[in-house]
Amino acid sequence: MGTDNQEIVLLDEKGRRLDGRLPGELRPIKIMAGVLHRADGSAYVEWGKNKVLAAVYGPREVHPRHLQNPQRAIVQCRYNMAAFSVQDRKRPGPDRRSIEISKVLSEALESVVLVERFPRTTIDVYLEVLQADAGTRCAALTAASVALADAGIPMRDLIPACAVGKVGGKVVLDLFKEEDNLGEADMPIAIIPRTGELVLLQMDGKMTPEEVKEGLKMAYDACKTIYELQKKALMEKYMVRTEELLDKETLQSAVERTEIPSEKTELLEEGAPEEAEAPEEEAPLGEEAEEVAEETAEEEVPETELLEMGEEFMEG
Amino acid sequence: MRMHYNVISELTREYIFRLAEKGKRRDGRVLDQFRDITVETGVIGTAEGSARVRLGNTEVVVGIKMQPGEPYPDSPDKGVMTTNLELIPMASPFIEPGPPGAEAIEMARVIDRGIRESGALPLEDLVITPGEKVWVLFIDIHVLDYDGNLFDAGTIGAVKALETAVVPAETYGLGENHPLKLREIPISTTFVKLGKAIAVDPTAEEENVARSRLTVTTDLDGNIRAMQKGIGGGFSLQEVEECIEKSIRFGRQLRSLLWENPEMVIERAGKEE
Numbered sequence: 001m002g003t004d005n006q007e008i009v010l011l012d013e014k015g016r017r018l019d020g021r022l023p024g025e026l027r028p029i030k031i032m033a034g035v036l037h038r039a040d041g042s043a044y045v046e047w048g049k050n051k052v053l054a055a056v057y058g059p060r061e062v063h064p065r066h067l068q069n070p071q072r073a074i075v076q077c078r079y080n081m082a083a084f085s086v087q088d089r090k091r092p093g094p095d096r097r098s099i100e101i102s103k104v105l106s107e108a109l110e111s112v113v114l115v116e117r118f119p120r121t122t123i124d125v126y127l128e129v130l131q132a133d134a135g136t137r138c139a140a141l142t143a144a145s146v147a148l149a150d151a152g153i154p155m156r157d158l159i160p161a162c163a164v165g166k167v168g169g170k171v172v173l174d175l176f177k178e179e180d181n182l183g184e185a186d187m188p189i190a191i192i193p194r195t196g197e198l199v200l201l202q203m204d205g206k207m208t209p210e211e212v213k214e215g216l217k218m219a220y221d222a223c224k225t226i227y228e229l230q231k232k233a234l235m236e237k238y239m240v241r242t243e244e245l246l247d248k249e250t251l252q253s254a255v256e257r258t259e260i261p262s263e264k265t266e267l268l269e270e271g272a273p274e275e276a277e278a279p280e281e282e283a284p285l286g287e288e289a290e291e292v293a294e295e296t297a298e299e300e301v302p303e304t305e306l307l308e309m310g311e312e313f314m315e316g
Numbered sequence: 317m318r319m320h321y322n323v324i325s326e327l328t329r330e331y332i333f334r335l336a337e338k339g340k341r342r343d344g345r346v347l348d349q350f351r352d353i354t355v356e357t358g359v360i361g362t363a364e365g366s367a368r369v370r371l372g373n374t375e376v377v378v379g380i381k382m383q384p385g386e387p388y389p390d391s392p393d394k395g396v397m398t399t400n401l402e403l404i405p406m407a408s409p410f411i412e413p414g415p416p417g418a419e420a421i422e423m424a425r426v427i428d429r430g431i432r433e434s435g436a437l438p439l440e441d442l443v444i445t446p447g448e449k450v451w452v453l454f455i456d457i458h459v460l461d462y463d464g465n466l467f468d469a470g471t472i473g474a475v476k477a478l479e480t481a482v483v484p485a486e487t488y489g490l491g492e493n494h495p496l497k498l499r500e501i502p503i504s505t506t507f508v509k510l511g512k513a514i515a516v517d518p519t520a521e522e523e524n525v526a527r528s529r530l531t532v533t534t535d536l537d538g539n540i541r542a543m544q545k546g547i548g549g550g551f552s553l554q555e556v557e558e559c560i561e562k563s564i565r566f567g568r569q570l571r572s573l574l575w576e577n578p579e580m581v582i583e584r585a586g587k588e589e
Contacts, residue, residue: 088390096421103418103546110548111528187543197550201530203543204429209560212540216553 010179011168018179019048023172026162026222027135031142031233033150039126041151043233045143048176049133054143056151059121073118077106079140081129101137102127108161108190108199109144114154123153134180135163138188141200146230150237160226161190161200164215166207171215173222187212189219193227196220329525333511341515341522343372348562350517355472355574357480365481365496369473372519373463378455378473380481380496384444384488385452395442395450399428400457401470407462408520422546424457427470427504429542430533431455434502437478441497444490451483464520467531467544471504472574479581497585501578502541503570504533505563514555516566523547530556532563536571536578 010018017023027048036042039055062068079101083092094102105127113123125147127140138161145158165175167183180186185205191198198216207215332342339347351372360366363379387394401424403411416424431437442451455477457470479498485491508518508526518526528549533542540560545551551559571578 096425099418099421100425103422104544107546107548111550192550195550195552197552198545198556199548199550201543201545201551201556203540204433205541206433206535207540209538209540209557209564212543212560213557216556220553 033233033237041147043143043146047139050139051131052139053128054147055126056147058123059118062122072115073121075110077102077125079127085132111199112156134177157194160223162222163188164219336510336513347515365477367473367476371469375461377458378477381454387450392447394439396452399455407459426544430502434500434541436500467506499585503567505566506531534567538564
């Protein structure tokens with residue numbers, strides 16, 4: 001950053017950026033909830049060329065016991081970049097950058113999770129960057145709160161995150177790799193949409209106070225768009241369940257119809273949407289539903305599938 | 317090093333918040349007031365540059381060490397600068413020995429960003445033979461007494477140490493020793509939220525009970541060069557804007573307090589070009 005590179009024009013005369021976007025335009029974002037089987041909750045975010053997975057475990061026992069807080073849960077994020085996620089292979093394991101990012105993301109999440117509900121526990125949030133193209137901490141944090149919601153952890157709100165920066169002398173939204181490398185400033189933020197509070201704010205580069213103000217406003221608006229995408233991802237996962245159950249008319253009839261598991265097998269073969277059919281995932285509808293699912297599953301499911309489920313039940 | 321936060325009673329917390337909401341603090345300061353600050357330079361003979369900063373009861377020593385080395389392959393025309401902050405157990409009963417923890421790493425990186433992004437020390441200045449040999453410069457911040465706000469004490473110490481550093485060229489047979497050129501004076505200002513109030517330059521106790529923290533680093537022209545929000549909890553947009561305005565003001569005050577003529581520092585560096 002801070003290098004003014006004359007050869008590469010980051011903004012053309014029409015105000016278009018290198019990748020064709022307008023200054024206030026986000027990259028395409030795709031969010032999916034519940035993509036992993038073993039984790040209590042998970043989410044996947046594709047944000048331009050960024051690919052980030054989030055997994056949540058907990059609330060569970062705190063591992064080094066002295067970290068326990070008798071009054072509340074702690075949220076422990078681990079932001080990690082895969083060795084192959086960047087152009088030059090990254091040496092695996094935590095470096096100073098990822099330790100700092102893990103810290104600020106943990107702190108951002110602690111501001112929305114109802115930590116006082118789970119004293120002495122930890123809520124672990126694992127964030128894996130599989131492919132990076134600038135803005136990974138924002139993508140990771142966006143994925144994290146969706147995964148927390150997917151794990152059924154009570155929260156005040158979801159946290160959407162987005163970066164703004166300064167490129168070619170202009171404030172632009174959501175920098176990608178080249179802009180991040182050659183631009184003049186980068187400022188990732190995250191907000192609690194309901195209260196408008198900033199829970200993540202970092203900046204480096206050079207901006208005037210006016211530009212910071214303009215950037216914050218731009219990022220705020222973008223966060224609201226991302227917030228809708230987060231909610232949509234959760235809806236997509238859980239709305240399907242409700243409809244499915246409605247098809248089965250009542251919860252009670254679902255218990256009686258023993259052919260449900262085989263239907264599921266068929267659906268899976270047809271490449272039905274993710275693991276939306278996995279019966280034990282019906283938890284949001286209450287414990288009864290889960291029990292029902294367990295019963296049916298145990299009776300009819302083919303052996304291989306049963307094995308998978310067995311593992312999941314052990315987790316549960 | 318992992319820091320264990322002092323357990324503070326709910327009563328103390330409430331008291332600090334109530335006081336702050338009335339515009340007061342336990343040590344008698346008002347919200348918008350730094351503690352007394354003194355800086356001494358050239359305190360360590362073995363370092364290329366050094367500074368000792370006392371900010372209230374906080375005390376840090378910053379040392380600069382330089383040695384020739386190879387540039388990174390992706391930036392052959394730039395030197396290497398590394399900032400490290402050590403929270404040694406002597407500094408507080410709540411610091412345990414061990415490798416740097418997340419707190420120390422965060423502080424070092426925020427201080428580093430302020431210096432790097434402000435262009436206080438352009439890495440191009442550290443080149444000996446382009447693509448082959450450059451100066452590798454270490455900024456080591458040693459915390460001797462920890463009473464809060466290491467961000468600001470560390471930044472001031474690092475800038476002062478850099479300003480007084482002498483490149484040890486003779487030792488390595490690379491010509492005559494010459495001073496480093498400081499090209500900008502970045503100053504960071506750290507705020508914490510105590511209840512609904514925002515206070516500058518927090519003590520350790522205030523940091524401990526604070527709901528959230530914000531550090532803003534500014535340059536001579538009043539541009540923003542680095543920011544970092546920390547601790548759970550949030551700031552409203554308006555609060556952030558207020559902090560930015562204040563940080564510019566505090567930056568000016570601290571610069572004129574610690575430098576006779578801040579503009580001259582930069583001009584001098586420019587002229588020798």
